Amino acid sequence: MDIGDCYVGWATDEDIRTRGASGGLVTAMLAAALEKGLVEAVVVLKKLGEFEAVPIVTSDPEEVKAAAGSMHSVPIVLSRYLDYGTKVALPAKPCDARATIEQAKRQQVDIDTTYIVGLNCGGTMHPAVTRKMLETVYKLDPEEIAGEEIDKGKLIFETKDGEEHAIKIDELEEEGYGRRESCQYCAVNIPTMADIACGNWGVVGDLAGKGTFVEINTEKGIKILQNAIDAGAVEITPADDKGKAIRAKVDGAMMKVAAAADEKYLAPIEGSHLDYYMNALADCINCGACKAVCPVCACGEGAKCTEFSSAADTYKMSLFHLVRFVHLMDSCIGCGQCTDVCPVDISLTHIYQRFARPMQEEFEYKPGMDMTTPPFFGVDLLEEGE
Amino acid sequence: MNENIFTTVCPGCSIACGMYVREKDDGTIDIDWRKDAVVNAGKLCRFGVRLSANLKNATSRVDGNEVEFSDAVTAAGKAIGDGAAFVSVGNTTCEEHLALMKLAESKGAVVNTGMGAFASIPAECHPTMGVGVPLDAIESAKKIVLFIDPYEQYPLLVRRILAAKKNGATVTAVGWKAVSLADENKTIDPANYGSELALDSDSVIIAEINPSTDPDRVMVLLNLAKATGAAIMFMKPFVNAVGCDLASKKTEQKSLDQIIAEINDGKIKTLVCLDSDLIEIMPDETAVREALGKLDNLIVITSRASAITDVAKIVVATEPLYKKAGTVVNAEGRVLVGSGDGTDGIDAVGTLIGQPADLFTELNSAVLATLGIDVVDERVVPAYEKPEYGAMDANPTADAVETALVYAGGPFFWNGIVDDNDFVEMNLDMVTANSLLKGIPVKITSDKGEVVIKYKVSDVAPGVVLSNVKLPMTTGMATSVTVSR
Secondary structure: OOOOOEEEEEEOOHHHHHHOHHHHHHHHHHHHHHHOOOOOEEEEEEEEEOOEEEEEEEOOHHHHHHOOOOOOOOOOOHHHHOOOOOOEEEEEOHHHHHHHHHHHHOOOOOHHHEEEEEEOOOOOOOHHHHHHHHHHOOOOOHHHEEEEEEEOOEEEEEEOOOOEEEEEHHHHHHOOOOOOHHHHOOOOOOOOOOOEEEEOOOOOHHHOOOOEEEEEOOHHHHHHHHHHHHOOOEEEEEOOHHHHHHHHHHHHHHHHHHHHHHHHHOOOOOOOHHHHHHHHHOOOOOOOHHHHHOOOOOOOOOOHHHHOOOOOOOOOOOHHHHHHHHHOOOOOOOOOHHHHHOOOOOOHHHHHHHHHHHHHHHOOOOOOOOOOOOOOOOOOOOOOOO | OOEEEEEEEOOOOOOOOEEEEEEEOOOOEEEEEOOOOOOOOOOOOHHHHOHHHHOOEOOOEEOOEEOOHHHHHHHHHHHOOOOOEEEOOOOOOHHHHHHHHHHHHHOOOOEEOEOHHHHHOOHHHHHHHHOOOOHHHHHOOOEEEEOOOOOOOOHHHHHHHHHHHHOOOEEEEEOOEOOOOOOEEEOOOHHHHHHHHOOOOOEEEEEEOOOOOOHHHHHHHHHHHHHHOOEEEEEOOOOOHHHHHHHHOOOOOOEHHHHHHHHHOOOOOEEEEEOOOHHHHOOOHHHHHHHHOOOOEEEEEEOEOOHHHHHOOEEEEOOOHHHEOOEEEOOOOOEEEOOOOEOHHHHHHHHHOOOOOOHHHHHHHHHHHHHOOOOOOOOOOOOOOOOOOOOOOOOOOOOOOOOEEEEOOOHHHHOOOOOOOOEEEEOHHHHHHOOOOOOOOEEEEEOOEEEEEEEEEOOEOOOEEEEOOOOOOOOOOEEEOEEEO
16 A cells, blocks of 8 residues: 555445445544554544534544544534644544644644544535525425535435435525535645545445545555554455546536635725725624634734734724734635634635735645645745736 | 533523533533524624633532532531522523522522512513513614614624624614614613604614613613514523523512612521622622621522632532533523533532422423423524513613713623723723823722723713723712723
């Protein structure tokens, strides 16, 4: 087994294979990592409602197995739940994986002891928005939903009676439903930065729906998959060229869609930039939730953004935000968490990305893709263009 | 290495935002965002975000010494005799409140929720004063009149009001400080509310009732709602104030001021407080401390360590709210239940009334019966009857003093927590008239003393020094003061 190899795999345990997504390979691999002592903890998604799962840390393989199955849940800040140096494995969408890598650069996570099991992602949906969409657009009772899937540009809900209900994602997103805004313009669908990238894209023929496509990205990726095979928890077969091509095609199509959304949401600001930002931030209640959930923020309580800012200041825009916009230019991955938790519904991710994109493009630096540290700010940005 | 996750509500105010509390093996906690919560879609204000830093669990004590829970309960049983007074403002579950009511009844007393307005306004108004309107209804209102500052007092209302504005609503704010989301900010004589606000049945009035609220102000607003057909919602500072009011079934109650007066008169010798810290809640902290010092027995049954647990003779420490079994009813009347299954508080009271087992089940059934529901469904607001009431004569206390320090209120204020709220606000005229300097704290003086504190220039009403942190020189929610450099 080598870095770059691609396989299709599945759990040998019938129960996990049935309940887990795409043959249950990820669940089986995580449980085997615990059972064989490769790791001492696993982060799993505990389903606490039909549309919400939260990450929990566990050392119990049975709890890992019980968490089999997946929903397109709201992103989670996995690195919040890890103690430094813990030998841990975690399932991670691309944004989760990128956040974990950024945390590792800031000594919040030990990358050498962290196994990142990447999951393909075409976008996630906010639970509250999903409920409203089901009631008003699909005309379905949210409590009757048995599962959901994105396929061929459609968002499909399966109800408990076995019926499928599909609507084009484009149409939903035009109405403000569907995937979260930041997911719509996210162009990272396959977690190539993770130790191992897993998903159902590229699983064809008899294995369609019953297997997981796996790409090995690192030595740790080899280790965690081989561990599961040695434990008898997983079986694999080499992926064929057709599967690889289909996977790449799906990825390419998703990137095209993201590029269109990017133009829509991140179009240049018209008029006064100062007015734009003042209006956007006018209702901020200084709750600090955006910092608390930020997966790439590692400053803690004594951060520049909080130390330089005070609720007693009379500024129309708090220094808290101004410092953060600049400070996160080299690390914002656009995960959308800050927008999700903002109690006055400010599209914060949008604003962070407006600051981060030009800087990241200028330096050809994309945070969270590998352990490359950010470039220094001291470089004159105008040097080449002058 | 395992974690427990509790589905619960934020204890900060009567919106009762849904949240998760994560508890590690070592007992440390962290909060998480419950994005599926119908009340708040997982969004929290600063109080909720910082809950894990500010939540300090109580410890059972007798005469200042740490004791076992059972020993504290035994000591409480010996101390609580006939003539004891009981207070529960609504910081715990309906079931715990009901348990305390059973104890009070056994001593020939009632449990006081401490809301003076409820004590002096006719009972037919109480349903309207208690349960407000669904939060979704705020979003569909055509006109909203605010007698609160949502940014400071009830931050999770802001997004509802902003949504209403997007839907075409106009917003008028009547208060001490200009509210930036309002289309107009007004200072109106209460006698002219009707003519100046032009409300109708598509309007929503949002106001507040707290233990210090002048009942006449509440009556004026009830009259306004009645006359115009507008819906009215009284927010409360305590998470389950509505539920505890409903559970109390309109028994004759005293305001907190009356209770303090009766302690000072020697009529109350034993006071039992259930998750109710009078030192934090009442504006004149010195007066409250003096009064509590006159009691033979101050017994505090509480989940949270606070100022009153330091001075209580007996502290019966119960589990934090997120671990409690039972129901909470929020400002809109929505019934909420968490995943906790703790019954320490109920068990303690059960022991005191000789019913140590199965009391929770009995109380939970009673709560559901009172609410008229068989099961709790957080996505459905139960139907509440709101009977007609007659117009009332009301003469609100005049605010007029030349310069007054006014408490704004808000979750940190009502919980006695100094966070980022350690400053006062005043308008530029007051700053220049008193020759205050930028960056130099202001001195505020009352008959009781003085304090030096940071200030901020805001669009505050003339003569008002607005504070969201309790200051030692105040005598009420508004205190006459002078301002100097």
